[in-house]
Amino acid sequence: xxxxxxxxxxxxxxxxxxxxxxxxxxxxxxxxxxxxxxxxxxxxxxxxxxxxxxxxxxxxxxxxxxxxxxxxxxxxxxxxxxxxxxxxxxxxxxxxxxxxxxxxxxxxxxxxxxxxxxxxxxxxxxxxxxxxxxxxxxxxxxxxxxxxxxxxxxxxxxxxxxxxxxxxxxxxxxxxxxxxxxxxxxxxxxxxxxxxxxxxxxxxxxxxxxxxxxxxxxxxxxxxxxxxxxxxxxxxxxxxxxxxxxxxxxxxxxxxxxxxxxxxxxxxxxxxxxxxxxxxxxxxxxxxxxxxxxxxxxxxx
Amino acid sequence: xxxxxxxxxxxxxxxxxxxxxxxxxxxxxxxxxxxxxxxxxxxxxxxxxxxxxxxxxxxxxxxxxxxxxxxxxxxxxxxxxxxxxxxxxxxxxxxxxxxxxxxxxxxxxxxxxxxxxxxxxxxxxxxxxxxxxxxxxxxxxxxxxxxxxxxxxxxxxxxxxxxxxxxxxxxxxxxxxxxxxxxxxxxxxxxxxxxxxxxxxxxxxxxxxxxxxxxxxxxxxxxxxxxxxxxxxxxxxxxxxxxxxxxxxxxxxxxxxxxxxxxxxxxxxxxxxxxxxxxxxxxxxxxxxxxxxxxxxxxxxxxxxxxxxxxxxxxxxxxxxxxxxxxxxxxxxxxxxxxxxxxxxxxxxxxxxxxxxxxxxxxxxxxxxxxxxxxxxxxxxxxxxxxxxxxxxxxxxxxxxxxxxxxxxxxxxxxxxxxxxxxxxxxxxxxx
Numbered sequence: 001x002x003x004x005x006x007x008x009x010x011x012x013x014x015x016x017x018x019x020x021x022x023x024x025x026x027x028x029x030x031x032x033x034x035x036x037x038x039x040x041x042x043x044x045x046x047x048x049x050x051x052x053x054x055x056x057x058x059x060x061x062x063x064x065x066x067x068x069x070x071x072x073x074x075x076x077x078x079x080x081x082x083x084x085x086x087x088x089x090x091x092x093x094x095x096x097x098x099x100x101x102x103x104x105x106x107x108x109x110x111x112x113x114x115x116x117x118x119x120x121x122x123x124x125x126x127x128x129x130x131x132x133x134x135x136x137x138x139x140x141x142x143x144x145x146x147x148x149x150x151x152x153x154x155x156x157x158x159x160x161x162x163x164x165x166x167x168x169x170x171x172x173x174x175x176x177x178x179x180x181x182x183x184x185x186x187x188x189x190x191x192x193x194x195x196x197x198x199x200x201x202x203x204x205x206x207x208x209x210x211x212x213x214x215x216x217x218x219x220x221x222x223x224x225x226x227x228x229x230x231x232x233x234x235x236x237x238x239x240x241x242x243x244x245x246x247x248x249x250x251x252x253x254x255x256x257x258x259x260x261x262x263x264x265x266x267x268x269x270x271x272x273x274x275x276x277x278x279x280x281x282x283x284x285x286x287x288x289x290x291x292x293x294x295x296x297x298x299x300x301x
Numbered sequence: 302x303x304x305x306x307x308x309x310x311x312x313x314x315x316x317x318x319x320x321x322x323x324x325x326x327x328x329x330x331x332x333x334x335x336x337x338x339x340x341x342x343x344x345x346x347x348x349x350x351x352x353x354x355x356x357x358x359x360x361x362x363x364x365x366x367x368x369x370x371x372x373x374x375x376x377x378x379x380x381x382x383x384x385x386x387x388x389x390x391x392x393x394x395x396x397x398x399x400x401x402x403x404x405x406x407x408x409x410x411x412x413x414x415x416x417x418x419x420x421x422x423x424x425x426x427x428x429x430x431x432x433x434x435x436x437x438x439x440x441x442x443x444x445x446x447x448x449x450x451x452x453x454x455x456x457x458x459x460x461x462x463x464x465x466x467x468x469x470x471x472x473x474x475x476x477x478x479x480x481x482x483x484x485x486x487x488x489x490x491x492x493x494x495x496x497x498x499x500x501x502x503x504x505x506x507x508x509x510x511x512x513x514x515x516x517x518x519x520x521x522x523x524x525x526x527x528x529x530x531x532x533x534x535x536x537x538x539x540x541x542x543x544x545x546x547x548x549x550x551x552x553x554x555x556x557x558x559x560x561x562x563x564x565x566x567x568x569x570x571x572x573x574x575x576x577x578x579x580x581x582x583x584x585x586x587x588x589x590x591x592x593x594x595x596x597x598x599x600x601x602x603x604x605x606x607x608x609x610x611x612x613x614x615x616x617x618x619x620x621x622x623x624x625x626x627x628x629x630x631x632x633x634x635x636x637x638x639x640x641x642x643x644x645x646x647x648x649x650x651x652x653x654x655x656x657x658x659x660x661x662x663x664x665x666x667x668x669x670x671x672x673x674x675x676x677x678x679x680x681x682x683x684x685x686x687x688x689x690x691x692x693x694x695x696x697x698x699x700x701x702x703x704x705x706x707x708x709x710x711x712x713x714x715x716x717x718x719x720x721x722x723x724x725x726x727x728x729x730x731x732x733x
Contacts (some may be wrong), residue, residue, distance in 0.1 A: 215428065216699045220421035221378055226517040231509070232428050 003119040004147035006112075007078040010034040012139035016083040016100065021058075022049060024100050025066050028081035037104070038074045044104060060093040061124045062086065065117060067103035069110055076112055077104040080142065082134065098134065114297070115153035118161035122151055159265055160258035162294050163279045163287030169194045170204060170245050177240035179204055190276050192285060193249050200278045200285050202249035212248035213237060255280050256289070265289055306596040309343045313598075313640075316589050321632050328578040328585065331636070335588025343592040352591030353584050356464040356550045357457075361411075361583070362575055363553025364454060367532055368410045369574035370560045372418055374525035377406075378518035381422035386515060390430055390507030392499045396437055396492050399423060403441045404448030404485050408455045408478075409536060412445040412688040413576075420695045429509045430502045435696065435703060439711050440492040442692040443680050447488050447719065449688075450676035451481035453539065453549060457583075458638040458675045462668055463549065465642045470539035470549060476669050480726040484677065484719040491715050527563045531556045586639045594643050603647035612655040614663055615732045617648060618670040619724060625674025626720045630681025630713075638675050645671060666731035673723040681716035683708040 013031045018024035025048055029041050037044065047068035051057065057065045064087070079102040086096030101120050105113040123129065129149050136142040154161070167186035170179050170193055179191055183206070190205035213236040218224055236243075254268045254277040265277050269291045279287040316334030320327045338344045344352075371377070384402050388394035399419065406415045420438055427434040449455035453463045453473040462468065519525055538545070538552035561568060593599045610616035621641070628637050645667050652667075653660045679686025683693055683705050689712070693703045 215424065217421035217424035217428075217695070220417075220695070221425060223375060223378065223518070223520050225520065226378070226382060226514040227425075228512070228514070229509075230425075230429070 001153045003116065003151040003153060004143060006076070006116060007080060007143065007146060009139045009143040011077065011079045012142050013081045014139060014142070016081045018083065019088055021052070021064050021066065021087050021089045021097060021100065024081055024083055024087055025102060028079055028100055028102055032079050035077065035079070037077065039070055039072055044068070044070060056089070058089060058091040058097055059121060059124045060091050060095065061127060061130055062091060062095045062098045063120065063124045064089065064097040064100045065103070065120060066100065067113060067117065069105055069107055069113070071107050073104060073106040076109045078116055082142065099130065112153065114157060118157060119151045119153050121161060123149060157262040158258065159256050159260045159262065159279045159289055162262055162297060163289050166192060166285055166288050169285065172244065172246035172249065174245045175241060176209070176243040176245065176248065179245055180240060192253065192278050193245055194285060197283060198285060199283045200253050200255050200280060202251050203253045203276070204245050204249045208248045208250050253278055258286060262294065266294065302601070305343050306598050308341055309338065309592040309596040309598055312337045312341065312343065313589055313593055317636065320636060326578065327633065328582040331582050331585025331589060335585040338588055338592035344595045348595055349588045349591045353587045354464050356548055357460050357583055358580055359550040359554045360454065360460055361457065362580060363550065363557040364410060365575045366557035366571055367528065367535060367553065367560060368414045369571060370524060370528040370564065371532060373521060374528055375518045375520040376525055376529070377418035378422055379515055381419055381426070382513050382515040382518055385426045385510050386513070390502055390510035392432055392496055392502060393493055395426070396440060396496055397489055399437060400440050400444035400489055400492055404444040407445040407448035408451040412449040412456060412686065413691050416442055416445050416688045416691050420692055424699055426510060430506050432499060432502060435701060436492070436495045438692045438696055439703065439708060440488065440495065442688045443488050443712060443715050444485065445688045446676060446679050446686050447481055447485045450673060451478040456676045458634050459672055461638045461642060462672050466668055468668065469543040471543060476665070477672060480673065480723055484722055487718055487722065488715050491711065495711055524564060528560060531560050582635065586636050590639050590643065599643045600647050603644045606644065607648060607651055612652055614652050614656055614658060614666055615728065617652060618666045618727050618732065621645065621667055622670040622674040622724060622727060623720065625671055626678030626716065629675045629678030630685040630716060634675040634679050634686065638671070641671055662731065666727060669731065670727050674720070677719045677723065678716060680712045680719070682712060
């Protein structure tokens with residue numbers, strides 16, 4: 001199924017005059033023609049804003065992607081609004097939003113919603129096509145450019161659809177203290193360890209740090225409720241400026257191809273009790289898949 | 302000897318080489334040997350399967366399950382911490398108490414399980430005290446082998462001997478426990494010598510041990526009560542099994558079953574604690590040895606032994622004791638015992654007849670020589686007993702290396718001296 005098959009010209013609005021994404025969303029819902037959902041617009045807007053308030057849905061290249069699942073909705077909708085001037089909100093690449101793709105789905109259609117979102121994510125990579133869309137004078141022309149892109153809704157979600165850029169990497173000889181600083185700065189609990197060629201060779205996470213801090217024999221004892229304090233553990237935490245990542249890293253990172261189906265990635269994450277899978281394209285780290293994020297996007301898109 | 306006897310010897314030797322070389326897992330090697338005996342027609346299928354001693358399998362299996370419940374309750378953690386606190390964090394008393402505790406536990410449950418549970422706590426205690434865990438770990442392994450020698454259920458070779466001979470738990474208690482106690486005293490003496498000059502532990506480090514909240518180590522009081530009660534009943538059952546006319550295997554299996562019922566634990570989870578590779582190792586070995594027995598190979602070996610010792614009970618006992626000890630220091634004592642049992646069975650009537658001694662006297666001398674030799678011989682080297690291997694492995698995973706030479710330095714003198722003690726004991730008690 002093509003993205004252009006879901007987005008009909010009558011669901012495209014040019015020249016949104018709003019200043020914010022919230023206003024633009026409301027304006028788009030009001031101005032779009034041939035849009036007759038069985039749910040009041042106020043309820044739709046409320047659902048969209050509730051989702052937006054959880055976390056911004058903005059992509060890169062000036063695309064906003066407000067979306068919501070509305071259980072009682074009787075159809076699946078993709079709407080597009082093009083703002084006359086950039087909105088106040090910015091995307092993850094700091095470019096102000098001016099293209100508002102709005103997706104509405106019932107619970108049963110949430111799989112299609114994910115696929116449509118992934119397709120729009122691909123469109124965000126095509127800067128020339130986006131330029132054509134922005135410059136189009138009619139909604140038919142806009143639709144034509146989207147149709148020309150030939151973007152299909154993939155039945156299978158793949159790693160590249162749900163990955164995000166890697167915030168930071170470390171090397172094997174990075175000091176534990178530096179790795180900890182990076183984790184705090186990038187608000188993550190795991191960092192990929194890259195070799196000289198940029199390939200992911202290991203990972204270091206708070207789990208590995210704890211495993212290194214607690215001697216192996218404590219694991220064999222299974223329970224340490226009888227201990228209030230234990231000097232060898234304290235000693236480890238005092239040694240962050242002398243311990244190197246190579247001494248504690250986990251040597252079996254989950255590395256997947258960008259085209260790996262999400263099902264496969266989730267299986268690896270489950271099977272290995274890990275939180276992150278690293279997406280590597282021709283030996284180069286191109287993204288990371290966060291288990292919590294995928295679960296949230298699949299179940300609460 | 303006919304062709305099938307040569308084939309049996311070849312299969313036996315290949316199996317042994319595979320076990321010793323560790324090229325394949327010893328369980329796989331033993332099972333392969335057993336299957337080869339059947340498939341090559343050395344032994345009939347029904348004969349090989351009948352040779353599998355279910356007494357041994359069920360006794361081991363039952364005790365593994367009982368110990369699993371006891372370990373889950375936190376009993377071993379509690380005991381080790383209490384022993385350390387009784388020693389007030391002083392190195393010598395700590396070493397003596399930990400080794401004695403390990404020996405006593407090993408007499409009641411399997412050696413490997415004992416060291417598996419005691420060694421990690423030893424690491425914890427020695428780390429808190431700031432002393433090296435190595436001598437403690439090595440002597441715990443040695444003490445567990447000595448303690449295991451003392452009873453029918455302490456070490457697998459004793460279980461094998463009991464099953465093959467019908468000797469009771471009390472027979473083991475009366476014949477082996479006294480000499481094992483003497484050997485333990487010597488081992489403890491060696492342990493004290495090993496840590497002579499050990500740095501004094503300062504008061505603040507000793508305080509850390511005393512501040513450990515030992516009762517909290519018991520994580521499941523109900524399970525502790527149930528498992529100690531059942532273990533107590535099982536041990537009482539072992540003491541009386543001769544009178545009751547019930548074999549130890551049935552007692553252990555009944556205890557394990559009682560715990561499964563009392564705790565309502567999922568059997569699928571509990572059975573994961575059973576060391577199936579060990580049980581199948583036994584099964585494979587029984588099948589291999591059945592090939593040697595059915596082809597008359599071991600009978601010829603027995604005749605060879607008799608011609609070497611000139612049918613003398615003393616020489617044969619010493620040969621069994623020392624050969625068993627030296628061989629056990631080099632190879633696994635389980636296959637060794639499985640191999641020697643039929644040889645000794647063949648020797649007994651010949652010696653009794655030629656020396657005009659009662660069969661009971663000859664039996665006593667030879668079976669206890671075998672038990673003492675193969676159990677205590679394991680102390681000689683790092684590979685001599687499973688408990689040694691386990692301790693070394695635990696040390697390695699915790700970043701401490703116990704080298705072959707380091708173990709030999711402590712283990713060999715202990716092994717040689719205890720075997721000398723046993724030689725005197727066997728001579729005085731069964732020959733003199």
